[in-house]
Structures are given as C-alpha cells and as structure tokens.
Amino acid sequence: MVCIHCGSETSVINSRPQKRLNQIWRRRRCNACGAVFTTEETAQYSAAWIVRGRPGSLQPFSRDKLFISIHKSIQHRPSALDDAGALTETVIKKLRVQAREGTVQATTITQIVQVALNRFDKAASSHYEVYHR
Numbered sequence: 084m085v086c087i088h089c090g091s092e093t094s095v096i097n098s099r100p101q102k103r104l105n106q107i108w109r110r111r112r113c114n115a116c117g118a119v120f121t122t123e124e125t126a127q128y129s130a131a132w133i134v135r136g137r138p139g140s141l142q143p144f145s146r147d148k149l150f151i152s153i154h155k156s157i158q159h160r161p162s163a164l165d166d167a168g169a170l171t172e173t174v175i176k177k178l179r180v181q182a183r184e185g186t187v188q189a190t191t192i193t194q195i196v197q198v199a200l201n202r203f204d205k206a207a208s209s210h211y212e213v214y215h216r
C-alpha cells in the first residue's frame with residue numbers, strides 16, 4: 084500500500100489482530116516522507132452474502148450499512164463507536180448461520196439486530212425498532 088500523503092511505498096511497523104472486531108489492524112510508515120497511518124483488514128461480505136428485501140429486491144450485504152444502523156441507535160453512549168463495532172460482529176456471527184446458502188432475508192437481519200440491541204441497551208433497541216418497522 085502506498086502513502087496516503089505522498090504516494091510512496093510504505094512498510095508495516097506494527098500489526099495487531101482485533102478479535103472482537105474480526106479485523107487486523109496495521110500501522111504503516113512511509114519510506115519516503117516518514118508519515119505514519121493505520122489500515123484495517125476486514126472481510127468483504129458484499130461478495131459473499133445477498134440480502135433479500137421487499138419482493139424482487141436483492142442487494143449485496145453491507146457491513147457498513149449494518150454498522151451505521153447500529154451506531155445510530157447507540158450514539159447516546161460514550162463508547163458508541165467501539166460498541167457498534169462489537170455489536171456488528173455479534174450480528175454477523177449470528178448471520179453466518181442464516182446465510183449458509185449465500186442469501187439472507189432483510190427481516191432476519193432486523194430481528195437479529197433487535198435481539199442483540201435489546202440485551203445491550205433497551206433505549207437503543209426501541210430507537211432501532213422505530214426506524215426499522
């Protein structure tokens with residue numbers, strides 16, 4: 084990967100698995116300008132899972148969309164970013180069972196998020212319900 088500031092080659096100077104988020108975090112330093120920045124390696128679910136919504140609607144699964152919808156519901160919490168990341172992974176773990184054939188119903192995702200949020204934060208769960216009825 085090239086430097087985000089000058090476009091020169093970079094080297095990995097540190098790397099850490101983030102088990103809770105199922106990601107690998109890497110610290111890179113530019114060989115030319117010395118700038119340091121972080122990259123994250125995550126699975127690309129959009130190529131693996133298709134979401135079935137309203138009749139006839141098929142869309143690639145988006146981890147970002149899931150993350151944003153969860154984050155919106157828990158943004159009142161001081162640790163919202165971390166919590167939304169962990170909750171997103173919890174939901175994805177449960178979806179793995181549902182998405183064996185490569186497709187998953189949008190309503191199934193909504194239900195799983197609802198259950199996860201309800202255990203975590205009742206206010207967040209009600210907020211989510213209002214937006215995903």
Ligand SMILES: [Zn+2]
Nearest residue numbers: 086089113116
């Ligand atoms: Zn650079």
